[in-house]
Amino acid sequence: MRRRTLFRNKLLPFLLLAPQLAITIAFFFWPAGQAIYQSLLIEDPFGLRTEFVWLENFQIVLSNPLYLEAVRVTVIFSTAVTLLAMAPALLLAVMADQVIRGATGYRTLIVWPYAIAPAVAAVLWLFIFHPNIGTIGQGLRAMGFAWDYRLHGDQALVLTIFVSAWKQVSYNFLFFLAGLQSIPKTIIEAAAIDGASPMRRFWQVIFPLLSPTTFFLLVVNIIYSFFDTFGVIHAITQGGPGRATTTLMYRLYRDGWVNLDLGGSSAQSVILMAAVIGLTVIQFRYIERRVHY
Amino acid sequence: MPRFTSSFARALRTSLLASLLALFAIAHAQPTEIQMWYALTGALGEHTLEQVEDFNASQDQYRVVADFSGTYDETMVAAIAAFRAGTAPHIVQMFEVGTATMMYAEGAIKPVHELFAETGVPFDPDVFLPAVRGYYSLPDGRMMSMPFNSSTAVMWVNDDALEAAGIDPATVSLETWEEVREVARQVVDEGGADCGFSMAWPTWTQFEQFSAVHDIPLASLSNGLEGLGAEMLIDSDLHVQHVQNLIDMSAEGSFMYGGRGNAGDTLFVSGECAIVQGSSALIARVNREAEFDWTMHMLPYYEGTPNAPLNSIIGGASFWIMQGPDRSDEEWQGVAEFFAFLTTVEQAQKWHVDTGYLPIRFGIYEELEVEGFYDENPGLDIPYLQLTRGEATDNSRGLRLGNMPQIRAIIEEEFEIALEGQQSAEQAMNNAVERSNVVLRAFERANR
Numbered sequence: 217m218r219r220r221t222l223f224r225n226k227l228l229p230f231l232l233l234a235p236q237l238a239i240t241i242a243f244f245f246w247p248a249g250q251a252i253y254q255s256l257l258i259e260d261p262f263g264l265r266t267e268f269v270w271l272e273n274f275q276i277v278l279s280n281p282l283y284l285e286a287v288r289v290t291v292i293f294s295t296a297v298t299l300l301a302m303a304p305a306l307l308l309a310v311m312a313d314q315v316i317r318g319a320t321g322y323r324t325l326i327v328w329p330y331a332i333a334p335a336v337a338a339v340l341w342l343f344i345f346h347p348n349i350g351t352i353g354q355g356l357r358a359m360g361f362a363w364d365y366r367l368h369g370d371q372a373l374v375l376t377i378f379v380s381a382w383k384q385v386s387y388n389f390l391f392f393l394a395g396l397q398s399i400p401k402t403i404i405e406a407a408a409i410d411g412a413s414p415m416r417r418f419w420q421v422i423f424p425l426l427s428p429t430t431f432f433l434l435v436v437n438i439i440y441s442f443f444d445t446f447g448v449i450h451a452i453t454q455g456g457p458g459r460a461t462t463t464l465m466y467r468l469y470r471d472g473w474v475n476l477d478l479g480g481s482s483a484q485s486v487i488l489m490a491a492v493i494g495l496t497v498i499q500f501r502y503i504e505r506r507v508h509y
Numbered sequence: 510m511p512r513f514t515s516s517f518a519r520a521l522r523t524s525l526l527a528s529l530l531a532l533f534a535i536a537h538a539q540p541t542e543i544q545m546w547y548a549l550t551g552a553l554g555e556h557t558l559e560q561v562e563d564f565n566a567s568q569d570q571y572r573v574v575a576d577f578s579g580t581y582d583e584t585m586v587a588a589i590a591a592f593r594a595g596t597a598p599h600i601v602q603m604f605e606v607g608t609a610t611m612m613y614a615e616g617a618i619k620p621v622h623e624l625f626a627e628t629g630v631p632f633d634p635d636v637f638l639p640a641v642r643g644y645y646s647l648p649d650g651r652m653m654s655m656p657f658n659s660s661t662a663v664m665w666v667n668d669d670a671l672e673a674a675g676i677d678p679a680t681v682s683l684e685t686w687e688e689v690r691e692v693a694r695q696v697v698d699e700g701g702a703d704c705g706f707s708m709a710w711p712t713w714t715q716f717e718q719f720s721a722v723h724d725i726p727l728a729s730l731s732n733g734l735e736g737l738g739a740e741m742l743i744d745s746d747l748h749v750q751h752v753q754n755l756i757d758m759s760a761e762g763s764f765m766y767g768g769r770g771n772a773g774d775t776l777f778v779s780g781e782c783a784i785v786q787g788s789s790a791l792i793a794r795v796n797r798e799a800e801f802d803w804t805m806h807m808l809p810y811y812e813g814t815p816n817a818p819l820n821s822i823i824g825g826a827s828f829w830i831m832q833g834p835d836r837s838d839e840e841w842q843g844v845a846e847f848f849a850f851l852t853t854v855e856q857a858q859k860w861h862v863d864t865g866y867l868p869i870r871f872g873i874y875e876e877l878e879v880e881g882f883y884d885e886n887p888g889l890d891i892p893y894l895q896l897t898r899g900e901a902t903d904n905s906r907g908l909r910l911g912n913m914p915q916i917r918a919i920i921e922e923e924f925e926i927a928l929e930g931q932q933s934a935e936q937a938m939n940n941a942v943e944r945s946n947v948v949l950r951a952f953e954r955a956n957r
Contacts, residue, residue, distance in 0.1 A: 258955060260613070260614065260956055261614070262589055262593065262614045264614060264617060265955065282944075348776065348781050349775075349779070364765075364766075366766055366768040366772075367766050367925070368929060369929060454769055454770075456768075456921070456922065456925055457766075457925040457926070458922050458925045458926035458929060458931070459922055459926075470915075470918070473582075473586055474914050475914065475915040475948075476912070477912075477951065
């Protein structure tokens, strides 16, 4: 017979949950509810004249070809940021895992960029790649390459992707390293005795065993690339040139905070919220099946 | 009984009088506080505080408490959020493109003409330059906000760069766009600078100011001054020709795009660009940072344009009065006194001399001219002379378009896409008109 611990107190579990619930309600459900309500209104910025319009804001947003353009930019941006943030992090983690002398030193150095705020990271990269004041930017121009992210949309997109990914590599590295260190050495040794090459050991033993970490990071990185990259885009390109770096998040900010279109930007945030929830559900349903815990 | 009543009434009257007197004593001991939010940074912010301190020192009934509230955009959003929360300051500094948003926010603001009428503080709006006054007034002349820091767009020229390219800065003519393009090309070809020409605030300098100087409309209904139904008109031949000219200049290397907002300013003060169109308010930074000889020139025009060059329009910001719960007459009185103080020749002149912002009222320029101020500070009179050049028309009195920050961004977007070579100048202007009109209709709807 299994031994079970029984808590007789009915109130205790709720009390223990209460702080977390209070925070979730105050900082998630309440604002989310406000956004949904606001998305059904057309209002002047001061809130002096309010008109209830049902789903008209959604219709306006979704029928705007520029919104669909922002969807396209976001897909490219998020895919690239997620891949570029995760692949180098895995490579670095595998290499750091094998380092014996000075391991902490390497780790500290790799983790460093995570401590930098996105806007500051963007400004640092600006000093490197600005066509007029940046070292590499000036160098590229001197070599005859028409480097100017203020004018060329593709260059702007590449630059913002690099900065956003670079910032996230450290975070991913930490988790990959922890994941690698939790894989029992005996399994890897057994594979080695069986004659598996280092490459084969990595792809057939280590990588599958690392999959819970990879999956977790995939979800986190996609959410990061959707929401937390705002600071980078704002500091480097402000969505330009043209609309080359206007992601859904940046568009939402601009419509809400610069254009003061509260209804329209709320509708966008509701759509964005639905998209991220949808993506996460898909990931859990279809990708998690291949994850070995 | 009647006797009792009358003595009771007398006692009551006496005690009322006493408490009223006590109240007055308190009121005098404790100056009435006026909250003000400002958006100027660096030296300009310090000079703003000086004006406030001058007022506080000039009397002891009111005290203006000034707080920095972020950039112009941030201040606007913050003021709106504060109004919604019932905590708006009495006075907020709002950039010129926010004028339409504020003006139509009836109930959230208190018009300046109303403030002076109610408080009885003497005020004559006619002391302001017409270009300044018109920008912040209703079509019938009633003033809505208080002019403070007004600038206009000018052309900054790096004389050393011109000289290095074999051009004599003392005799060079930069009156027309044709001349500007020629000089910019020569500067780059002869190695005077890497970049011949650029601009800050692209929409403001290349479309808003451009339209006024060339006496062509930016939008219908006198650029929106006359109502909410305005439509953009920047797809005219001259606008398209201008964009094409800039595309050509970019292709030949004489124009380097510097980015949105004030990003182009850096290109001038760093010496990178020989000619940059930007705000006249850049002068404080140029004085501090530029390590070369420079001059200020008026904005150019295309040769043969009828009635050009006309006056330019203003930029900068004005003070808006915000409504809030529990505003007392005392507080309104204080706001009115403060505004009247800022408008005196003495204070407005100090502001102009300290910051390089325009002398916004009559009497300053004339006096400084006589004193020889502009001989000692050559160029400081250029913004004023440009602003008062010619007889202002419906195209050059100012503009009042709802959601103007959004329209500015739209025009910049389409302009950038054209510069990138992904659409023609004509397509860019057609797209800009179409998209801006959607924005204008949305504003009209929300403010109907």
